Amino acid sequence: MQRLKNRVRPYAWGSRTTIAALLGREVPAPHPEAELWFGAHPGDPSSIVYDDGTEQSLLDVLAGDPVGQLGSAVAERWGERLPFLLKVLAAEEPLSLQAHPSADQAAEGWAREEKAGIPREAGNRNYPDPTAKPELLCALTEFHALAGFRDPARTVELLRAIETPALAPYVELLAGEPDGEGLRALFTTWITLPQPAIDALVPDLLDACVTHVKEHGEFELECRTVLELGERYPGDSGVLAALLLNRLVLEPGEAIFLPAGNLHTYLHGTGVEVLANSDNVLRGGLTPKHVDVPELLRVLDFGFADMHVCTGEPAGPRRVYRTEAPEFELSRIEWADGEPRGEVKLEGGAPRIVVCVDGGVRVESVDGRALDLTRGGSMWLPAADPDVVLTPTDDGHVRVFAATVGSAR
Known part of the structure; x- marks a missing residue:
């Protein structure tokens, strides 16, 4: 187990207070801060912080020992690539209207843009990664979003209620x-x-x-x-x-899963997002960034339904958000103010990232090693590590998230 040092993405729609406060920095921040990334995406990888204060990119750690860090099954399927990316997302303003490609669409689009010679950092690049980008968003605060096409019959009612010539x-x-x-x-x-x-x-x-x-x-x-x-x-x-989209208001702890082709935009709020380790975005508007309508239409799913909102499957203080995505699974571990301080076990054998967003927690392995996390702190647990036990270190509200690969791996 090792501490992580993580990267902030300063998009214009971000908050000048949320991520700065989470990390214990001066508030307000000089510029909007939109996303805090935990993981090993080449665009902004986390770093392992060793006991002597030295740092090493998590990308390099994985490349040096993929089986030990990821486990044999994960390494066999994804090579040196950590299949998931964890974020804290702080939306002060609406994001772009967007959707993400399936695995086949991403692989084809990436190969097409590579052949065309479009630099991977270019503003008009749709596919910087050859992989899909399903995602799950769990609200930390009241969170507002548009996601998925509403039942057309209901949309007709809406349009007739506001109809103009x-x-x-x-x-x-x-x-x-x-x-x-x-x-x-x-x-x-x-x-x-x-x-x-x-x-x-x-x-x-x-x-x-x-x-x-x-x-x-x-x-x-x-x-x-x-x-x-x-x-x-x-x-x-x-x-x-x-x-045309479902208008959602998520309460803390509620989550939505966005598979490939789901048209959506986040409007306002703070959440924890876990997704496949990809930055592929097809935008359709509400942004000054690159918009590629024909490519968006290629990936959109025009199925419709009310968006399913889940709160996770209970397991004591732990709630597990399972989806169809093999790349990730999210757990929320929470002790309310004054609640009994029972411990929670996380099994070894798979890579995990653990993030504390409220209070403090001690993470202790069965071999006696321990690491304390306070608000904003995070850690890397490689697959080779044994089981660990989480115990809250204060009597107030404690909230921790843990990301790993999907149960169907």
Whole structure:
């Protein structure tokens, strides 16, 4: 077991307080800080911090001993690559409207862009990695998001509740085909509208949303979201696309799983995100970054349903968030203020990253080694390490997350 030193990504939509406070630094930070990465992605790998204070990139540690660090099964499947990436995500403003590719789509897109000679760090690169990027987001605070296409019949109700003459043809387009093909037709129409058409349609839509909010209509939350996006991204077709997605408010501990092809954007809040070790993003709007609509349409899944919100499977103070993704599994370990301080065991045999986000915890292995983590602290547990036991070190609220490979590995 070793401490980790981790990297901060300073995207414009980030918070100047959340990550700085988590790490015990001065608040506010000089610039927005959006994501704190724990893992071994080549773009921003964590470092192992040894007892003598020296550091070594986790990438180099894995390359030097893939079987010992990852375990034979993981190394056989993924080579030297740690299959998961853990993040703390702090969204002060909405992220881009985006989706992620499947494994086959990522491999094909990466090979295509490599052949074309597009630098992996280029702003117009869609596939910096040859791997898929399923992800799971678990809320640390109240967390707002748009994720997955809403049932088209329900969307027709929303559109008719805010209908304007300019919107009417699009309402009827979906009403005439309230299924995945109708969603594909309407989304494609909106996302490819010429700018003059967007400039004519969006103001009428915003006026209708203002009226609906004033009247406290059934879709007040959805309309408030459209108004916020319209203010931040005037003239952006992503404002229209937001009308088609499920509007979610997650409470702390609630999580959503986003498989390949799921269209989504995070709006506001702080969460722990675990994902396949990839940075592949196909954007469709709500961003000044590179938008590739044809490529986005290639990867989108136009299936629809209410987004499933989970709280994890209970195991004492531990809750495990299992998904179909073989690359990762997340556990949340929590002791409430004044609650009995029972210990929690994490089994060895697989690579793990452990992060403390509240309070303090002692991590002790069965061979007697121990390491204390306080808020913002993290550690690497290689597969070769034995089982460890987590015990809280104070009487207040203690919250810890542990990421490892999926149970189906």
